Amino acid sequence: GYGVxxxxxxxGAFFRGEDMLVVGGGDAACEEAAFLTKFADTVHLAHRRENFRAEDYWVDRVRELESEGDVEIMTNTELLEIHGSEADGVDHATLAHNPEGHPKEKLNDEATETxxxxxxxxxxxxxxxxxxxxxEGTGVEMDETGYIETAGxxxxxxxxxxxxxxFGAGDVVDHYYQQAITAGGMGSKAAIDADEYLEELERAESAATDADTAAADD
Known part of the structure:
Protein backbone atom coordinates (compact mmCIF):
# COMPACT_ATOMS: atom_id res chain seq x y z
CA GLY A 1 0.00 0.00 0.00
CA TYR A 2 0.84 3.70 0.17
CA GLY A 3 2.15 3.68 -3.39
CA VAL A 4 4.05 0.38 -3.43
CA GLY A 12 -1.87 1.88 -11.83
CA ALA A 13 -4.89 4.16 -12.25
CA PHE A 14 -4.64 5.34 -8.64
CA PHE A 15 -1.43 7.22 -9.46
CA ARG A 16 -2.48 8.96 -12.64
CA GLY A 17 -0.15 11.79 -13.59
CA GLU A 18 2.66 10.66 -11.27
CA ASP A 19 6.15 9.47 -12.12
CA MET A 20 6.29 5.72 -11.50
CA LEU A 21 9.10 3.24 -11.02
CA VAL A 22 8.95 -0.37 -12.21
CA VAL A 23 11.59 -2.72 -10.79
CA GLY A 24 12.52 -5.80 -12.81
CA GLY A 25 13.92 -7.05 -16.09
CA GLY A 26 11.65 -9.82 -17.29
CA ASP A 27 8.43 -10.01 -19.26
CA ALA A 28 6.32 -8.91 -16.28
CA ALA A 29 8.38 -5.77 -15.67
CA CYS A 30 8.40 -4.70 -19.31
CA GLU A 31 4.70 -5.42 -19.71
CA GLU A 32 3.84 -3.46 -16.57
CA ALA A 33 6.02 -0.55 -17.65
CA ALA A 34 4.23 -0.45 -21.00
CA PHE A 35 0.82 -0.67 -19.32
CA LEU A 36 1.58 2.11 -16.83
CA THR A 37 2.31 4.62 -19.60
CA LYS A 38 -1.48 4.95 -19.82
CA PHE A 39 -1.44 6.70 -16.46
CA ALA A 40 2.08 7.87 -15.62
CA ASP A 41 3.80 11.10 -16.48
CA THR A 42 6.97 9.03 -16.94
CA VAL A 43 7.65 5.37 -16.19
CA HIS A 44 11.18 4.63 -14.96
CA LEU A 45 12.18 1.02 -15.55
CA ALA A 46 15.08 -0.13 -13.35
CA HIS A 47 16.92 -3.38 -14.07
CA ARG A 48 20.01 -4.56 -12.24
CA ARG A 49 21.68 -5.93 -15.36
CA GLU A 50 22.62 -4.46 -18.73
CA ASN A 51 20.42 -6.81 -20.76
CA PHE A 52 16.78 -7.61 -20.12
CA ARG A 53 15.57 -11.19 -19.61
CA ALA A 54 12.27 -10.39 -21.29
CA GLU A 55 11.17 -11.63 -24.70
CA ASP A 56 12.33 -9.50 -27.63
CA TYR A 57 8.78 -8.24 -28.19
CA TRP A 58 8.62 -6.62 -24.76
CA VAL A 59 12.15 -5.23 -24.91
CA ASP A 60 11.40 -3.67 -28.29
CA ARG A 61 8.14 -2.30 -26.93
CA VAL A 62 9.67 -0.50 -23.95
CA ARG A 63 12.50 0.85 -26.11
CA GLU A 64 9.89 2.19 -28.52
CA LEU A 65 8.10 3.85 -25.60
CA GLU A 66 11.44 5.23 -24.43
CA SER A 67 11.97 6.85 -27.85
CA GLU A 68 8.53 8.43 -27.46
CA GLY A 69 9.45 9.86 -24.07
CA ASP A 70 7.03 7.73 -22.04
CA VAL A 71 9.59 5.39 -20.47
CA GLU A 72 13.08 5.91 -19.07
CA ILE A 73 15.12 2.69 -19.09
CA MET A 74 17.70 2.51 -16.30
CA THR A 75 19.87 -0.58 -16.73
CA ASN A 76 22.54 -1.65 -14.21
CA THR A 77 20.37 0.08 -11.62
CA GLU A 78 18.79 -1.20 -8.41
CA LEU A 79 16.32 0.17 -5.91
CA LEU A 80 17.85 0.76 -2.48
CA GLU A 81 15.14 2.53 -0.50
CA ILE A 82 11.65 3.96 -0.87
CA HIS A 83 10.82 7.19 0.95
CA GLY A 84 7.40 8.50 1.88
CA SER A 85 4.73 8.44 4.57
CA GLU A 86 1.41 6.80 5.35
CA ALA A 87 -0.32 10.13 4.87
CA ASP A 88 1.21 11.08 1.53
CA GLY A 89 2.41 7.77 0.10
CA VAL A 90 5.61 7.43 -1.93
CA ASP A 91 7.62 10.63 -2.32
CA HIS A 92 10.91 9.47 -3.84
CA ALA A 93 13.34 6.55 -3.99
CA THR A 94 17.05 6.02 -3.63
CA LEU A 95 18.65 3.97 -6.40
CA ALA A 96 22.18 2.82 -7.21
CA HIS A 97 23.89 2.45 -10.57
CA ASN A 98 27.05 0.61 -11.53
CA PRO A 99 28.23 0.23 -15.15
CA GLU A 100 28.93 -3.48 -14.56
CA GLY A 101 25.50 -4.19 -13.08
CA HIS A 102 24.35 -5.51 -9.69
CA PRO A 103 25.11 -2.23 -7.90
CA LYS A 104 23.73 -3.42 -4.55
CA GLU A 105 26.65 -5.82 -4.35
CA LYS A 106 29.09 -3.00 -5.17
CA LEU A 107 28.02 -0.11 -2.99
CA ASN A 108 31.64 0.49 -1.92
CA ASP A 109 32.85 0.48 -5.52
CA GLU A 110 33.97 3.91 -6.70
CA ALA A 111 32.07 3.35 -9.93
CA THR A 112 28.75 2.94 -8.08
CA GLU A 113 26.61 6.04 -7.93
CA THR A 114 23.54 6.54 -5.77
CA GLU A 136 7.43 -31.94 -2.48
CA GLY A 137 7.41 -35.73 -2.21
CA THR A 138 3.62 -36.00 -2.48
CA GLY A 139 3.58 -36.93 -6.14
CA VAL A 140 1.97 -33.66 -7.21
CA GLU A 141 3.81 -32.57 -10.34
CA MET A 142 5.22 -29.03 -10.47
CA ASP A 143 7.25 -27.15 -13.04
CA GLU A 144 10.81 -25.99 -12.43
CA THR A 145 9.63 -22.82 -10.69
CA GLY A 146 7.20 -24.58 -8.34
CA TYR A 147 3.87 -23.99 -10.07
CA ILE A 148 1.45 -26.91 -9.81
CA GLU A 149 0.69 -28.71 -13.06
CA THR A 150 -2.97 -29.59 -13.60
CA ALA A 151 -4.87 -31.48 -16.28
CA GLY A 152 -6.23 -28.36 -17.99
CA PHE A 167 -6.72 -30.26 -7.10
CA GLY A 168 -4.82 -27.08 -7.97
CA ALA A 169 -6.20 -23.55 -8.24
CA GLY A 170 -5.19 -19.90 -7.99
CA ASP A 171 -1.75 -18.35 -8.10
CA VAL A 172 0.03 -21.63 -7.32
CA VAL A 173 -1.17 -22.81 -10.74
CA ASP A 174 -1.42 -19.56 -12.70
CA HIS A 175 1.89 -17.78 -13.30
CA TYR A 176 0.45 -15.34 -15.83
CA TYR A 177 -2.84 -13.67 -14.86
CA GLN A 178 -2.51 -13.75 -11.04
CA GLN A 179 -5.65 -11.76 -10.36
CA ALA A 180 -8.11 -12.28 -7.50
CA ILE A 181 -10.99 -12.76 -9.90
CA THR A 182 -9.19 -15.40 -11.98
CA ALA A 183 -8.03 -17.19 -8.83
CA GLY A 184 -11.60 -17.15 -7.53
CA GLY A 185 -12.93 -18.60 -10.77
CA MET A 186 -10.32 -21.32 -10.73
CA GLY A 187 -11.15 -22.04 -7.10
CA SER A 188 -14.78 -22.59 -8.11
CA LYS A 189 -13.66 -25.07 -10.76
CA ALA A 190 -11.51 -26.91 -8.21
CA ALA A 191 -14.42 -27.09 -5.76
CA ILE A 192 -16.68 -28.61 -8.42
CA ASP A 193 -13.98 -31.08 -9.48
CA ALA A 194 -13.40 -32.08 -5.84
CA ASP A 195 -17.14 -32.53 -5.24
CA GLU A 196 -17.48 -34.74 -8.32
CA TYR A 197 -14.43 -36.75 -7.21
CA LEU A 198 -16.02 -37.41 -3.80
CA GLU A 199 -19.31 -38.37 -5.41
CA GLU A 200 -17.47 -40.87 -7.60
CA LEU A 201 -15.83 -42.36 -4.51
CA GLU A 202 -19.23 -42.69 -2.83
CA ARG A 203 -20.71 -44.37 -5.89
CA ALA A 204 -17.79 -46.77 -6.10
CA GLU A 205 -18.07 -47.58 -2.37
CA SER A 206 -21.82 -48.08 -2.67
CA ALA A 207 -21.39 -50.37 -5.68
CA ALA A 208 -18.78 -52.42 -3.82
CA THR A 209 -21.09 -52.75 -0.81
CA ASP A 210 -23.98 -53.89 -3.00
CA ALA A 211 -21.72 -56.45 -4.66
CA ASP A 212 -20.60 -57.81 -1.29
CA THR A 213 -24.20 -58.03 -0.10
CA ALA A 214 -25.27 -59.86 -3.25
CA ALA A 215 -22.38 -62.28 -2.91
CA ALA A 216 -23.31 -62.98 0.73
CA ASP A 217 -26.93 -63.66 -0.22
CA ASP A 218 -25.78 -66.23 -2.76
Whole structure:
Protein backbone atom coordinates (compact mmCIF):
# COMPACT_ATOMS: atom_id res chain seq x y z
CA GLY A 1 0.00 0.00 0.00
CA TYR A 2 0.84 3.70 0.17
CA GLY A 3 2.15 3.68 -3.39
CA VAL A 4 4.05 0.38 -3.43
CA UNK A 5 2.42 -2.35 -5.50
CA UNK A 6 3.04 -5.62 -7.32
CA UNK A 7 0.10 -5.22 -9.72
CA UNK A 8 0.02 -2.47 -12.34
CA UNK A 9 -3.40 -3.45 -13.66
CA UNK A 10 -4.82 -3.32 -10.12
CA UNK A 11 -3.29 -0.07 -8.90
CA GLY A 12 -1.87 1.88 -11.83
CA ALA A 13 -4.89 4.16 -12.25
CA PHE A 14 -4.64 5.34 -8.64
CA PHE A 15 -1.43 7.22 -9.46
CA ARG A 16 -2.48 8.96 -12.64
CA GLY A 17 -0.15 11.79 -13.59
CA GLU A 18 2.66 10.66 -11.27
CA ASP A 19 6.15 9.47 -12.12
CA MET A 20 6.29 5.72 -11.50
CA LEU A 21 9.10 3.24 -11.02
CA VAL A 22 8.95 -0.37 -12.21
CA VAL A 23 11.59 -2.72 -10.79
CA GLY A 24 12.52 -5.80 -12.81
CA GLY A 25 13.92 -7.05 -16.09
CA GLY A 26 11.65 -9.82 -17.29
CA ASP A 27 8.43 -10.01 -19.26
CA ALA A 28 6.32 -8.91 -16.28
CA ALA A 29 8.38 -5.77 -15.67
CA CYS A 30 8.40 -4.70 -19.31
CA GLU A 31 4.70 -5.42 -19.71
CA GLU A 32 3.84 -3.46 -16.57
CA ALA A 33 6.02 -0.55 -17.65
CA ALA A 34 4.23 -0.45 -21.00
CA PHE A 35 0.82 -0.67 -19.32
CA LEU A 36 1.58 2.11 -16.83
CA THR A 37 2.31 4.62 -19.60
CA LYS A 38 -1.48 4.95 -19.82
CA PHE A 39 -1.44 6.70 -16.46
CA ALA A 40 2.08 7.87 -15.62
CA ASP A 41 3.80 11.10 -16.48
CA THR A 42 6.97 9.03 -16.94
CA VAL A 43 7.65 5.37 -16.19
CA HIS A 44 11.18 4.63 -14.96
CA LEU A 45 12.18 1.02 -15.55
CA ALA A 46 15.08 -0.13 -13.35
CA HIS A 47 16.92 -3.38 -14.07
CA ARG A 48 20.01 -4.56 -12.24
CA ARG A 49 21.68 -5.93 -15.36
CA GLU A 50 22.62 -4.46 -18.73
CA ASN A 51 20.42 -6.81 -20.76
CA PHE A 52 16.78 -7.61 -20.12
CA ARG A 53 15.57 -11.19 -19.61
CA ALA A 54 12.27 -10.39 -21.29
CA GLU A 55 11.17 -11.63 -24.70
CA ASP A 56 12.33 -9.50 -27.63
CA TYR A 57 8.78 -8.24 -28.19
CA TRP A 58 8.62 -6.62 -24.76
CA VAL A 59 12.15 -5.23 -24.91
CA ASP A 60 11.40 -3.67 -28.29
CA ARG A 61 8.14 -2.30 -26.93
CA VAL A 62 9.67 -0.50 -23.95
CA ARG A 63 12.50 0.85 -26.11
CA GLU A 64 9.89 2.19 -28.52
CA LEU A 65 8.10 3.85 -25.60
CA GLU A 66 11.44 5.23 -24.43
CA SER A 67 11.97 6.85 -27.85
CA GLU A 68 8.53 8.43 -27.46
CA GLY A 69 9.45 9.86 -24.07
CA ASP A 70 7.03 7.73 -22.04
CA VAL A 71 9.59 5.39 -20.47
CA GLU A 72 13.08 5.91 -19.07
CA ILE A 73 15.12 2.69 -19.09
CA MET A 74 17.70 2.51 -16.30
CA THR A 75 19.87 -0.58 -16.73
CA ASN A 76 22.54 -1.65 -14.21
CA THR A 77 20.37 0.08 -11.62
CA GLU A 78 18.79 -1.20 -8.41
CA LEU A 79 16.32 0.17 -5.91
CA LEU A 80 17.85 0.76 -2.48
CA GLU A 81 15.14 2.53 -0.50
CA ILE A 82 11.65 3.96 -0.87
CA HIS A 83 10.82 7.19 0.95
CA GLY A 84 7.40 8.50 1.88
CA SER A 85 4.73 8.44 4.57
CA GLU A 86 1.41 6.80 5.35
CA ALA A 87 -0.32 10.13 4.87
CA ASP A 88 1.21 11.08 1.53
CA GLY A 89 2.41 7.77 0.10
CA VAL A 90 5.61 7.43 -1.93
CA ASP A 91 7.62 10.63 -2.32
CA HIS A 92 10.91 9.47 -3.84
CA ALA A 93 13.34 6.55 -3.99
CA THR A 94 17.05 6.02 -3.63
CA LEU A 95 18.65 3.97 -6.40
CA ALA A 96 22.18 2.82 -7.21
CA HIS A 97 23.89 2.45 -10.57
CA ASN A 98 27.05 0.61 -11.53
CA PRO A 99 28.23 0.23 -15.15
CA GLU A 100 28.93 -3.48 -14.56
CA GLY A 101 25.50 -4.19 -13.08
CA HIS A 102 24.35 -5.51 -9.69
CA PRO A 103 25.11 -2.23 -7.90
CA LYS A 104 23.73 -3.42 -4.55
CA GLU A 105 26.65 -5.82 -4.35
CA LYS A 106 29.09 -3.00 -5.17
CA LEU A 107 28.02 -0.11 -2.99
CA ASN A 108 31.64 0.49 -1.92
CA ASP A 109 32.85 0.48 -5.52
CA GLU A 110 33.97 3.91 -6.70
CA ALA A 111 32.07 3.35 -9.93
CA THR A 112 28.75 2.94 -8.08
CA GLU A 113 26.61 6.04 -7.93
CA THR A 114 23.54 6.54 -5.77
CA UNK A 115 20.83 9.01 -6.68
CA UNK A 116 17.34 10.13 -5.75
CA UNK A 117 14.32 9.85 -8.04
CA UNK A 118 11.05 11.70 -7.39
CA UNK A 119 8.16 9.24 -7.66
CA UNK A 120 4.50 8.79 -6.87
CA UNK A 121 4.46 4.99 -7.01
CA UNK A 122 6.73 1.94 -7.15
CA UNK A 123 5.75 -1.32 -8.87
CA UNK A 124 7.84 -4.37 -8.04
CA UNK A 125 7.83 -6.88 -10.91
CA UNK A 126 10.67 -9.25 -10.09
CA UNK A 127 8.60 -12.43 -10.32
CA UNK A 128 6.73 -14.62 -7.86
CA UNK A 129 7.58 -17.76 -5.93
CA UNK A 130 4.58 -20.05 -5.39
CA UNK A 131 4.22 -21.40 -1.86
CA UNK A 132 4.26 -25.07 -2.84
CA UNK A 133 7.32 -26.45 -1.06
CA UNK A 134 5.06 -28.49 1.22
CA UNK A 135 3.96 -30.56 -1.79
CA GLU A 136 7.43 -31.94 -2.48
CA GLY A 137 7.41 -35.73 -2.21
CA THR A 138 3.62 -36.00 -2.48
CA GLY A 139 3.58 -36.93 -6.14
CA VAL A 140 1.97 -33.66 -7.21
CA GLU A 141 3.81 -32.57 -10.34
CA MET A 142 5.22 -29.03 -10.47
CA ASP A 143 7.25 -27.15 -13.04
CA GLU A 144 10.81 -25.99 -12.43
CA THR A 145 9.63 -22.82 -10.69
CA GLY A 146 7.20 -24.58 -8.34
CA TYR A 147 3.87 -23.99 -10.07
CA ILE A 148 1.45 -26.91 -9.81
CA GLU A 149 0.69 -28.71 -13.06
CA THR A 150 -2.97 -29.59 -13.60
CA ALA A 151 -4.87 -31.48 -16.28
CA GLY A 152 -6.23 -28.36 -17.99
CA UNK A 153 -8.14 -28.75 -21.23
CA UNK A 154 -11.91 -28.59 -21.61
CA UNK A 155 -14.69 -30.15 -19.59
CA UNK A 156 -14.58 -31.64 -16.11
CA UNK A 157 -11.38 -32.32 -14.19
CA UNK A 158 -9.38 -29.31 -15.42
CA UNK A 159 -7.92 -28.66 -11.95
CA UNK A 160 -6.94 -32.28 -11.24
CA UNK A 161 -3.30 -32.99 -10.44
CA UNK A 162 -1.45 -36.24 -10.92
CA UNK A 163 -2.54 -37.33 -7.44
CA UNK A 164 -6.21 -38.42 -7.10
CA UNK A 165 -8.08 -36.14 -4.72
CA UNK A 166 -5.67 -33.21 -4.95
CA PHE A 167 -6.72 -30.26 -7.10
CA GLY A 168 -4.82 -27.08 -7.97
CA ALA A 169 -6.20 -23.55 -8.24
CA GLY A 170 -5.19 -19.90 -7.99
CA ASP A 171 -1.75 -18.35 -8.10
CA VAL A 172 0.03 -21.63 -7.32
CA VAL A 173 -1.17 -22.81 -10.74
CA ASP A 174 -1.42 -19.56 -12.70
CA HIS A 175 1.89 -17.78 -13.30
CA TYR A 176 0.45 -15.34 -15.83
CA TYR A 177 -2.84 -13.67 -14.86
CA GLN A 178 -2.51 -13.75 -11.04
CA GLN A 179 -5.65 -11.76 -10.36
CA ALA A 180 -8.11 -12.28 -7.50
CA ILE A 181 -10.99 -12.76 -9.90
CA THR A 182 -9.19 -15.40 -11.98
CA ALA A 183 -8.03 -17.19 -8.83
CA GLY A 184 -11.60 -17.15 -7.53
CA GLY A 185 -12.93 -18.60 -10.77
CA MET A 186 -10.32 -21.32 -10.73
CA GLY A 187 -11.15 -22.04 -7.10
CA SER A 188 -14.78 -22.59 -8.11
CA LYS A 189 -13.66 -25.07 -10.76
CA ALA A 190 -11.51 -26.91 -8.21
CA ALA A 191 -14.42 -27.09 -5.76
CA ILE A 192 -16.68 -28.61 -8.42
CA ASP A 193 -13.98 -31.08 -9.48
CA ALA A 194 -13.40 -32.08 -5.84
CA ASP A 195 -17.14 -32.53 -5.24
CA GLU A 196 -17.48 -34.74 -8.32
CA TYR A 197 -14.43 -36.75 -7.21
CA LEU A 198 -16.02 -37.41 -3.80
CA GLU A 199 -19.31 -38.37 -5.41
CA GLU A 200 -17.47 -40.87 -7.60
CA LEU A 201 -15.83 -42.36 -4.51
CA GLU A 202 -19.23 -42.69 -2.83
CA ARG A 203 -20.71 -44.37 -5.89
CA ALA A 204 -17.79 -46.77 -6.10
CA GLU A 205 -18.07 -47.58 -2.37
CA SER A 206 -21.82 -48.08 -2.67
CA ALA A 207 -21.39 -50.37 -5.68
CA ALA A 208 -18.78 -52.42 -3.82
CA THR A 209 -21.09 -52.75 -0.81
CA ASP A 210 -23.98 -53.89 -3.00
CA ALA A 211 -21.72 -56.45 -4.66
CA ASP A 212 -20.60 -57.81 -1.29
CA THR A 213 -24.20 -58.03 -0.10
CA ALA A 214 -25.27 -59.86 -3.25
CA ALA A 215 -22.38 -62.28 -2.91
CA ALA A 216 -23.31 -62.98 0.73
CA ASP A 217 -26.93 -63.66 -0.22
CA ASP A 218 -25.78 -66.23 -2.76
Missing amino acids: STCATCD FEQDLGAVFVAIGHTPNTDYL GDGAGQTATGVPGI
